[in-house]
Amino acid sequence: MSGSKLKYVIELQARKQGSYLVVFSIIMIVIALGVAIGFSYLMSSPEGGGMLYLATGAPTIVLIMTALVTVPMQNAGAKMTGYMDFVKSLPVSRKLFLIADVGIWAMVTVPAIAVSVFVAHLIFEPGYAISWTIIPAFVLMVLSCFAIGYGYSFVIPAEPAMALSQLIAFISLMFSPINFPIERLPGWVQAVHEVLPIYHMAEVMRASLAHTTFEAQPISYIILAAWTVVGFFGAVRFLERA
Amino acid sequence: MAVIELDHVTKSYKSRGRTTLANDDVSLHVDEGEIFGLFGHNGAGKTTIVNQLLGLLKPDSGSIVVAGQDIVKNRNLGRYLCSVQPQSKTPLGELTPRSVTRVMGQLRGISPEEVDRRTTELFEKLDIMQWADVQGTKLSGGVLRLTGFCMAAVAPGRAVILDEPTNDVDPVRRRFLWSAIRDLAKDGTAVVVVTHSIREAENTVDTMAVLNEGKVLKQGNARQIRGEAAGNRMKLEAVAKATEDRFEVPSWGESLKVAEAELTLTFERELATEALKWAAEQRDRGLLAEYSLTEITLEDMYIELVGNRGAVEGVR
Known part of the structure; x- marks a missing residue:
């Protein structure tokens, strides 16, 4: 019953956004290539470990830009135009809406991640070693990322949520150990990142894409799982609340 | 049910x-x-x-x-x-x-x-x-x-x-x-x-x-409520070109109101010809423009009930 209804909710969400989803997946491809190729210009000698950091950081940036920046902006807009009220009045379980939307947006990130890894490999051969753990790791990262994105954009009022999404975009690009080792950051920033999900996402992504070079600690998986639970709890609470 | x-x-x-x-x-x-x-x-x-x-x-x-x-x-x-x-x-x-x-x-x-x-x-x-x-x-x-x-x-x-x-x-x-x-x-x-x-x-x-x-x-029941509100009355509606104090309420009229440049005058149904004559006179004096006789509506009843604030904010 609810399975067949999920199909209609996916149709509703996918067709509402339509060409925007296509445009966005193209933009994400550009961003991912930008991180891998563009950032290499920042380095004096784009070789060895530094290049591998960029090449394995790009997919994480794609996930963060989608789930923690773009989706929250969309959700804040949907709240302001009354679309969320409409969604809440639909004769379906509201969890289906969350499942459908996360599914659609996760699909949007796949081409960008695949293309950027492929192109970076062709140009730099940074030393990818893709492990089978990429699949469960990708699922965990997608879930945690979207859980947080939906969670904060539903729980926080629209305008501050929009502002926060911009802040996240800036901080994750410049001050997060995604494209460089965490040791380069001041101690207190390192401590903050130990608790926040961004560093752990990057660690898990790196370990999956280059398992011969990097290794993620079990704590990274645990912290991501914890953020997933907290985020989805907040999002579902918002949806189920009258 | x-x-x-x-x-x-x-x-x-x-x-x-x-x-x-x-x-x-x-x-x-x-x-x-x-x-x-x-x-x-x-x-x-x-x-x-x-x-x-x-x-x-x-x-x-x-x-x-x-x-x-x-x-x-x-x-x-x-x-x-x-x-x-x-x-x-x-x-x-x-x-x-x-x-x-x-x-x-x-x-x-x-x-x-x-x-x-x-x-x-x-x-x-x-x-x-x-x-x-x-x-x-x-x-x-x-x-x-x-x-x-x-x-x-x-x-x-x-x-x-x-x-x-x-x-x-x-x-x-x-x-x-x-x-x-x-x-x-x-x-x-x-x-x-x-x-x-x-x-x-x-x-x-x-x-x-x-x-x-x-x-x-x-x-x-809507019809019943309208019936009660209207009774045996009708109303004259007209575009008012002057303020309320310039109008003299005719002896047969029940209530005369001017709001938002619209005049409303209610009266007993039998006096419809009197009302038309009165309206024509007021028009000749330049106090009214277009006018018409109509039935009392639910909207009139509504405005009476909730007062003019409602008329200005909600109805118009």
Whole structure:
């Protein structure tokens, strides 16, 4: 019953956004290539470990830009135009809406991640070693990322949520150990990142894409799982609340 | 049989330490196949009632029963039992009227053939077929509003709630819309029309309630209420070119009011010829422009009930 209804909710969400989803997946491809190729210009000698950091950081940036920046902006807009009220009045379980939307947006990130890894490999051969753990790791990262994105954009009022999404975009690009080792950051920033999900996402992504070079600690998986639970709890609470 | 039953529903909102009573001991009943008009100006508490029926809000006290199911105890049921046309225009994004109406029908569990049949029927009735496959981003407000009606009406179930259905809709299609609303009731659906456009709704609704500051001021059979309000009286309506104090109330007149450059004078039906003569004289003196004699309407009763503040903010 609810399975067949999920199909209609996916149709509703996918067709509402339509060409925007296509445009966005193209933009994400550009961003991912930008991180891998563009950032290499920042380095004096784009070789060895530094290049591998960029090449394995790009997919994480794609996930963060989608789930923690773009989706929250969309959700804040949907709240302001009354679309969320409409969604809440639909004769379906509201969890289906969350499942459908996360599914659609996760699909949007796949081409960008695949293309950027492929192109970076062709140009730099940074030393990818893709492990089978990429699949469960990708699922965990997608879930945690979207859980947080939906969670904060539903729980926080629209305008501050929009502002926060911009802040996240800036901080994750410049001050997060995604494209460089965490040791380069001041101690207190390192401590903050130990608790926040961004560093752990990057660690898990790196370990999956280059398992011969990097290794993620079990704590990274645990912290991501914890953020997933907290985020989805907040999002579902918002949806189920009258 | 009653499909919607609200009994002694009270709902208040708290914000910044202040409590606003949105619904104050509201009791309403809507039967199968009945069109119920819920009238009131902005902030009267109409949408609060709608949201409680849908289970989006929980009343502080009182009971809400839809099709025999207790919505207060089981709030999730509200949105399954009532289809709603929301007050705001639904942002369709790139969805077309046809695709979104189809999704709504399928979500309500009717067969694809039935969905297509109903969609065609409604679009033809409302004369919006030429926009059936145009993306929502390119549609006008009126067409979006009519699409909202079709989304609620495609698989109406036991109860349909229409919140300001005629806003933004052109006059010709408004008539089609009222006729489509009557069709819904004919099929046995209980229809609640929430509106401040009383003049338009009064020929369609069977029963009605007037809401003001959260309280029901009057409710019952619409025809009966109009009969009581009008009695044996009529009114003269005219464009006033002078202020109220320039007019002398004729001895046969009951009440004379000038508001928003419109003069209203009520009188006993037998005195219609006197009234026309009086109006012609006033026009010759340059105090009035166009004038007409009309029946007392529910809207007149409404304005009398809620006062002129309502007339300025809600009705005009």
